[in-house]
Amino acid sequence: MPDRTDTTERVIAPVPRITIQAFCETPDVAAVIEAAAEDRRMQKAHLKVQMGGAPAAAEAFRTAPTPNVLVLELHGGRGNPLSQLDALAEVCDPGTKVVVIGHVNDVLLYRDFIRRGVSEYLIAPIDPVAMIAAVSDLFAEPGAEPLGRTVAVVGAKGGVGASTLAHNLAWSVARDHATSTVIADLDIAFGTAGLNFNQDPPQGVAEAVFAPERIDTNFVDRLLSKCTDNLSLLAAPATLDRTADFGDSAFDGVIDILRAMVPCIVLDVPHVWTAWNRRLLIGADEIVVVAIPELASLRNARNLFDLLRQSRPNDRAPRLVLNQVGMPKRPEIAVAEFCKALDVTAAAAVPFEPQLFGAAANNGQMLSEVQAGNKTNEILSGLAATVLGRTEVKRSRGSMLDPLLAKLIRRKAS
Structure with missing residues (x-):
């Protein structure tokens, strides 16, 4: 097998065949996620975008299984984001990975999210490539070589x-x-x-x-x-x-x-x-x-x-x-x-x-x-x-x- 050496620019791995559901609060974030869904690296994944944020997600998953990845937009000025996550945790399946898109650059809030099991925290505004990279990284093997x-x-x-x-x-x-x-x-x-x-x-x-x-x-x-x-x-x-x-x-x-x-x-x-x-x-x-x-x-x-x-x-x-x-x-x-x-x-x-x-x-x-x-x-x-x-x-x-x-x-x- 040929030996590996790293190249300079990072290559984002294609997202595997998974289900992703996003619950957004603002049209701008929803548009970015919909644009990400059209990217070549997302062609195997099935992504659905809905509005309503964490409350809509909690209501939707009371009677339906949660996806492989749940993307939530949490706006700091619209209720307590931590209490919204706690309410969602009651209906969320254990294997679901959660990506939070927030509007506050707060280290203490980030730590609270991580303690509650959030896999990734992104700060708006975001772009489609950042969204794809965040989801892709969730499925990367720990310690794996960079993708060719x-x-x-x-x-x-x-x-x-x-x-x-x-x-x-x-x-x-x-x-x-x-x-x-x-x-x-x-x-x-x-x-x-x-x-x-x-x-x-x-x-x-x-x-x-x-x-x-x-x-x-x-x-x-x-x-x-x-x-x-x-x-x-x-x-x-x-x-x-x-x-x-x-x-x-x-x-x-x-x-x-x-x-x-x-x-x-x-x-x-x-x-x-x-x-x-x-x-x-x-x-x-x-x-x-x-x-x-x-x-x-x-x-x-x-x-x-x-x-x-x-x-x-x-x-x-x-x-x-x-x-x-x-x-x-x-x-x-x-x-x-x-x-x-x-x-x-x-x-x-x-x-x-x-x-x-x-x-x-x-x-x-x-x-x-x-x-x-x-x-x-x-x-x-x-x-x-x-x-x-x-x-x-x-x-x-x-x-x-x-x-x-x-x-x-x-x-x-x-």
């Missing part, structure tokens, strides 16, 4: 080099930033990660997808093929003996396991539009959209950005990478114009270098193995820092022997 970050890389159209950049991005995260990483090739039928890493593992992602009942940490660990000390591959079989029309949650189990195993998972997402593909993109912590500077890429990228912005209101926008920039004799949309049309700043613009990319593809190598000092490697290392939430490169001291050592590690693993 998922980075989904997808092409705006076929043939833009998204898979090649995803593989090299994962390599850079592992090597330049000393972060244990898994590159997961999700193109069951036509995936190229095995070729690009010069690996031919007997098992891979298909075994996990087609046998979800077997998924656990040990099973997934056996499916990984080691590329370097910090990089492992979850390969696709690239065979046509089975179709890839899965259900929308087909990859949930294996990705949940990987998030508990390593700090970074780079998802090589194929250019298709299915329920599972859409779910993967919306659920990722970071999204990288790869395009080339031409009209079809611009149209498709705009559609992707519009959908993802609408579906992920509490997340940053996807990151745009323009690939194959500066191809001779090809009319191109200028990088600035392309970005202006999407209202984004390009996270990276990768120059057109057919000899470098062609040699890497034909030899089953990464770009830095073919030409260590190439500018494209610097661009990808900066992109890796960006998706990890870092500003500095945690680069290990390199040498001219690095490409040879990487080859030896691969040969030994295969």
Whole structure:
């Protein structure tokens, strides 16, 4: 199993399949909780928002079981909050976790809440992400490692080099930033990660997808093929003996396991539009959209950005990478114009270098193995820092022997 190291930005774990009921006193807090219910991290939970505060909750639960999580807004100027909690405790099931949203920053009141079994106390005004984080933390295992970050890389159209950049991005995260990483090739039928890493593992992602009942940490660990000390591959079989029309949650189990195993998972997402593909993109912590500077890429990228912005209101926008920039004799949309049309700043613009990319593809190598000092490697290392939430490169001291050592590690693993 790859070793874990922490990334800089915290990743909020998805809320498990639970029931949540919120009883609010003000429209503002109710609106925030309703916005939180639409967040990608809450897609498994069932949340219901009602008005009336603690009195309404006590009345509702006299004849009904309490949910897994009860969220209460208690306004200090509207009755005694402690007596309201005491009245609610008489009808509340012992296993219910209680989150209180208050309007008073009072340490003594907070301590009284904790003594009465309140799990978390938030001070209004709150935002949807704070609400989600509070609920998520209630179900975190004590002492558990921080959750791994998922980075989904997808092409705006076929043939833009998204898979090649995803593989090299994962390599850079592992090597330049000393972060244990898994590159997961999700193109069951036509995936190229095995070729690009010069690996031919007997098992891979298909075994996990087609046998979800077997998924656990040990099973997934056996499916990984080691590329370097910090990089492992979850390969696709690239065979046509089975179709890839899965259900929308087909990859949930294996990705949940990987998030508990390593700090970074780079998802090589194929250019298709299915329920599972859409779910993967919306659920990722970071999204990288790869395009080339031409009209079809611009149209498709705009559609992707519009959908993802609408579906992920509490997340940053996807990151745009323009690939194959500066191809001779090809009319191109200028990088600035392309970005202006999407209202984004390009996270990276990768120059057109057919000899470098062609040699890497034909030899089953990464770009830095073919030409260590190439500018494209610097661009990808900066992109890796960006998706990890870092500003500095945690680069290990390199040498001219690095490409040879990487080859030896691969040969030994295969």
